[in-house]
Amino acid sequence: MGAAVAKQVERRKSVSSEKKALCDLNNSCGCGFPGCDYHPIDRKQWMAALNPEKLHVKQIVFPGTHDSATDRIGIPFITRPFAQCQSLSIYGQLVRGARVLDVRVQHDRRVCHGILLTYNVDEVISDLKRFLSETESEIVILEIRTEFGHDDPPEFEKYLVGQLGEYLIHQDDHVFDKTVAELLPKRVICVWKPRKAPPPQAGAPLWNSGHLKDNWIDTDLPSTKFESNLKHLAEQPPVSSRKYFYRVENTVTPQADNPVVCVRPVTGRIHGFARLFISQCFAKGCADRLQILSTDFIDEDFVNACAGLTQARIEGKA
Template structure:
């Protein structure tokens, strides 16, 4: 076999260059990742300060901010079913509602759990808009993690409805991204909820709670591939609950985006769909724990509402959602609703 010394030299040189290029690329990528992390942390610190400064300079008072229902479980009834119209309600909502106890404790749960209360306990605490994600076997899903059967949710809902008389619930059920629709799910929902469903009818927005009774649930079904609910059916289609979700862990970025998109909506009295604002941010690689990330924006829920009033767009606010819902969040939504009812907002 004949070896060409020149060719061997070239091969060695090419190999050396390849090794150097690979090492250089890896170093550059690592440097870029560190730079991205540093920039992200710097921006987060700036956005924290921006929100604190805004709160200190403007406060978070608004019409109805002092209102506290005597019983959050029945706050709609307290306001008066004969007076309160569907389009006057600011619906306190929960994001990824059915994730209590999801995943493995201390392993996957901190990355997937957005609520610690059961559906029943959320409703009893005053929540009135639910965001439920399902997969093909009719189990709750958050990303690739599955949890309990949707039957648990519906049983909790029925229990709450049986214990109250005039509380209306906005129930959104959608197929989680990356999963298939549960077979025959529309028929299943109608069979399970039956007479408590408020059938699709755009006139509902202008009606009082008393006028939609005995209906108690507006159910929006959002399949990925299955046919959407037909007009006039017992379920409502995806277009009747809208939002402008953005993927950001930066609190002021999300705050400003929420305000911008809210301002682009018609007033609640003029539109025939529900519009949702989510007072949440998205976990990222640097901070994947839901609760820790949400702590950056959750304290500013009232500030957002006060800024909506200051900017003249509070008449667009309708569904307001959060992770880890608490009594103060319910009170602020009920407070704006009360102010509208009394002609103060």
């Protein structure tokens, strides 16, 4: 028992030390970067405001959400705090400015996070289509994967194409060099990542896992995650030459050996440092690699930061 208590004490010290490290870095270096003062007038249509005829896909810094469809997962006040990563619906996230969605499903098409379940993926598609019907020039990346430990939903690729066909931007490496206006009226890049079923093939309506990459590390230590994100981002080619999307997630996740296992207080250790991360990308010389930045519990300031850097790229300032 004494050894377990000592371990927990050390874990809490590590968390506190790493939070302080990020605070100190923020205080010493600041969080300024090209476009940091930009505030979209309407986050629901922030891409449209940047001029679709000038905005190239490779210039966009996409604000994304991690475990997007978990706003109503599990049982309120009982299991939900252990798996809820977003408080807004899919539609609410898109209206706030999110443009990358991370959705996990099991064999019966219900959305899940580990063993906890929520609504059918139909609700995700319905919210997305509602948003698309109310806007004209917003590009959305929808990643749907079979959750670890679960089986693929039967004929799911056919289902997605049937539901989103009119909006789908087909898998094509030339997309990265095109402007948003050149893609319209197609507006959804749907990445389907099955566990056992064959992946989408080149030229298909859906994109495969090779077109959306990341280097996830499972930790609740904020500075460890922050530095890992910078390291792996720096290893990627610049967005100007890359033919895949690369995601960095400004999140940390609860660990079983730590007494704090609810998502919100744990991810809060890094949540406020998204602007610091962008500024450090410039300091480390890897800002030209940044493309998708995702978060738990997305807020307006996070979207402003991504939209601001996107605007700076259009203007040749970043």
